[in-house]
Amino acid sequence: MDRKYIFDFDSTLTRVEALDVLAEITLKNRPDREEVIRKIQEITNLGIDGDISFTESLEQRIKMLNAHRDDLPELIRQLRDKISKSITSNKEFFEKHADQIYVISAGFKEFIIPIVSEYNIPEERVYANTFEFDQEGNIIGFDASNLLAQHNGKIECLRSLDLEGQLQVIGDGYSDYVMREAGIAHKFFAYTENVHRDKAARHADHITPNLDEFLFINDLPRNLSYPKNRIKILLLENVHPAAFENLSEDGFTVELISHSLPEAELIEKIKGVHVLGIRSKTQVTPKVLDAAKKLMVVGAFCIGTTQIDLDYARKKGVVVFNAPYSNTRSVVELALGEIIMLMRSVFPRSSEIHRGIWNKTAANSREIRGKNLGIVGYGNIGKQLSVLAEAMGMRVYYYDIDDKLALGNATRCGSLEDLLNVSDVVSLHVDDNPHNRNLIGERELHQMRKGSYLINLSRGFVVDIPALKAALESGWLAGAAVDVYPEEPRSNGKFETGLQGLENLILTPHIGGSTEEAQRDIADFVPNKIMDYINSGSTVDAVNFPNIRLPKQQNAHRFLHIHENTPGIMAHINEILAAYDMNITGQYLSTDSDVGYVITDLDKEYNKEVVKALKAVEHTIKFRVLY
Numbered sequence: 001m002d003r004k005y006i007f008d009f010d011s012t013l014t015r016v017e018a019l020d021v022l023a024e025i026t027l028k029n030r031p032d033r034e035e036v037i038r039k040i041q042e043i044t045n046l047g048i049d050g051d052i053s054f055t056e057s058l059e060q061r062i063k064m065l066n067a068h069r070d071d072l073p074e075l076i077r078q079l080r081d082k083i084s085k086s087i088t089s090n091k092e093f094f095e096k097h098a099d100q101i102y103v104i105s106a107g108f109k110e111f112i113i114p115i116v117s118e119y120n121i122p123e124e125r126v127y128a129n130t131f132e133f134d135q136e137g138n139i140i141g142f143d144a145s146n147l148l149a150q151h152n153g154k155i156e157c158l159r160s161l162d163l164e165g166q167l168q169v170i171g172d173g174y175s176d177y178v179m180r181e182a183g184i185a186h187k188f189f190a191y192t193e194n195v196h197r198d199k200a201a202r203h204a205d206h207i208t209p210n211l212d213e214f215l216f217i218n219d220l221p222r223n224l225s226y227p228k229n230r231i232k233i234l235l236l237e238n239v240h241p242a243a244f245e246n247l248s249e250d251g252f253t254v255e256l257i258s259h260s261l262p263e264a265e266l267i268e269k270i271k272g273v274h275v276l277g278i279r280s281k282t283q284v285t286p287k288v289l290d291a292a293k294k295l296m297v298v299g300a301f302c303i304g305t306t307q308i309d310l311d312y313a314r315k316k317g318v319v320v321f322n323a324p325y326s327n328t329r330s331v332v333e334l335a336l337g338e339i340i341m342l343m344r345s346v347f348p349r350s351s352e353i354h355r356g357i358w359n360k361t362a363a364n365s366r367e368i369r370g371k372n373l374g375i376v377g378y379g380n381i382g383k384q385l386s387v388l389a390e391a392m393g394m395r396v397y398y399y400d401i402d403d404k405l406a407l408g409n410a411t412r413c414g415s416l417e418d419l420l421n422v423s424d425v426v427s428l429h430v431d432d433n434p435h436n437r438n439l440i441g442e443r444e445l446h447q448m449r450k451g452s453y454l455i456n457l458s459r460g461f462v463v464d465i466p467a468l469k470a471a472l473e474s475g476w477l478a479g480a481a482v483d484v485y486p487e488e489p490r491s492n493g494k495f496e497t498g499l500q501g502l503e504n505l506i507l508t509p510h511i512g513g514s515t516e517e518a519q520r521d522i523a524d525f526v527p528n529k530i531m532d533y534i535n536s537g538s539t540v541d542a543v544n545f546p547n548i549r550l551p552k553q554q555n556a557h558r559f560l561h562i563h564e565n566t567p568g569i570m571a572h573i574n575e576i577l578a579a580y581d582m583n584i585t586g587q588y589l590s591t592d593s594d595v596g597y598v599i600t601d602l603d604k605e606y607n608k609e610v611v612k613a614l615k616a617v618e619h620t621i622k623f624r625v626l627y
């Protein structure tokens, strides 16, 4: 179809309004600069939204600008650095469709022409105003006879061009939309990459958050296979706002929900979602994964991942990432603090004084120095606790089902019972494997020393709660700290546990990893993994998927093929690539027992039918093309 593309300039091709930039330059040394610039911006917006006559807006602004011909080179230099991001990255479109592209702008040719000529748009297809100068070169006005200096001048300008074919207008303002309203243009795309103007967006045939989306809708040459704004990310459970910022900044469409969703609601919500972000509460079950037809990645913004059916996700081609170290230190610091609080009976003394009782006593108050700390689970958290506790003078014992190197002077115990027998404080840091259910029950509690303490910052199901309650009530344990519970609520509010009201028992609402530092770190770590996977296919550090670190593809298309790992499938894929005479520049493969992940980089020119053929390969789970 013969089409013509009519672009606005300010805030569409560039990120800014050029006259605002000019004001910054010319008013540099004026004390009332901020005030004048604010006024100019106000007038600009009134003009763009059609709230005052455009000629009036132009006149007022030029007067306030106080500009000179010699300011223009600096303006052009600055505008060059302020081309819209997705315009810069899609130069190819401007090269291949040069003959169909026009600029109609109420800005000025003096700065538009030099900028757009670099995008193959010649002077004769730029329709804009021109400045008037006095003899000294001061800008004193504009050519008022130009159609574009008049209210709704774009309508008359486009009409007078008498262009053939379908006319598509791309702009951020209502003054661009009017060409469509007047029936001269056929489509109006509200361009919101730099500014979202409600009045324009409300009337648009399409809202296009960047040029990628516009090119995608029109099936035009583009730099990105799939516009990122079409990738929907759902972040649950109050993940740190920086995660939202990181992902939105990269162009994705992100929705935040502060709590976790129950299965039925998640099944509904996940249907159009490509990336799901959760913390420890949200259960990603097979039913959820079956409903998640578009899901590519789950990001666990925490350490634990058993809330996700990892095997099922893998079989569905859904890659899972977590943040294995971001909150380690936070948990360790809380454990250490609690050891001290428990051994000094700080909480009973504190609640007494809150009730008006002064009870200065050394009874049941001991230093941690020289006491035996038993760590169950000598992983990242357990080891870090080992180092810090030892630095504070504790004697560290540990028990792990795997062979683990003892750090510092820590002593390895051959069995859980040995560890429980020897410890003054036992701190649990096993992983969230379901086999650890009731790891500490009545028997184990009685294997602990009388008068010792228990800390559980791992998972609620690891400790038998009624047995713990009994051990505290009978005085067998002198105290405990519990951060995690077999059943935890989905959002903040009411909560009950059988442990409430017991003496020398610290209860916290699963906040071991909830520090600003940890959450901030997670908000960088997990989004980076997600973006790496979506943007390049890399699965480094995925917890349920063959790990591949991929080089950046340069000037190539990348085929990402996830398949069931059955004999002969790679041969089949390569037969197809050979049959279509593909020029392969790189191929990477990683497999595990049931899933294979093969990435093929290709020269850009190829027969697009090959994509259909690859998708049709038996045992294919997911396939996508990336460029």
Ligand SMILES: NC(=O)C1=CN([C@@H]2O[C@H](COP(=O)(O)OP(=O)(O)OC[C@H]3O[C@@H](n4cnc5c(N)ncnc54)[C@H](O)[C@@H]3O)[C@@H](O)[C@H]2O)C=CC1
Pocket: 303, 304, 324, 327, 328, 331, 376, 377, 378, 379, 380, 381, 382, 399, 400, 401, 402, 429, 430, 431, 432, 433, 436, 439, 457, 458, 459, 483, 484, 510, 511, 512, 513, 514
């Ligand atoms: N309270 C909170 O907010 C947080 C809780 N966590 C919990 O802490 C757990 C531990 O975290 P990391 O140290 O990073 O995990 P990790 O995987 O590095 O270490 C866990 C260790 O426990 C060992 N282990 C597992 N089962 C065992 C058993 N039955 N007996 C003895 N050792 C056993 C494993 O071999 C491993 O060495 C997480 O899985 C998570 O459940 C993690 C972060 C925050």
Ligand SMILES: O=C(O)C(=O)COP(=O)(O)O
Pocket: 279, 280, 281, 301, 302, 303, 304, 305, 327, 510, 511, 513, 514
């Ligand atoms: O990291 C973990 O596994 C935790 O238990 C912390 O979970 P959260 O992010 O607080 O829901």
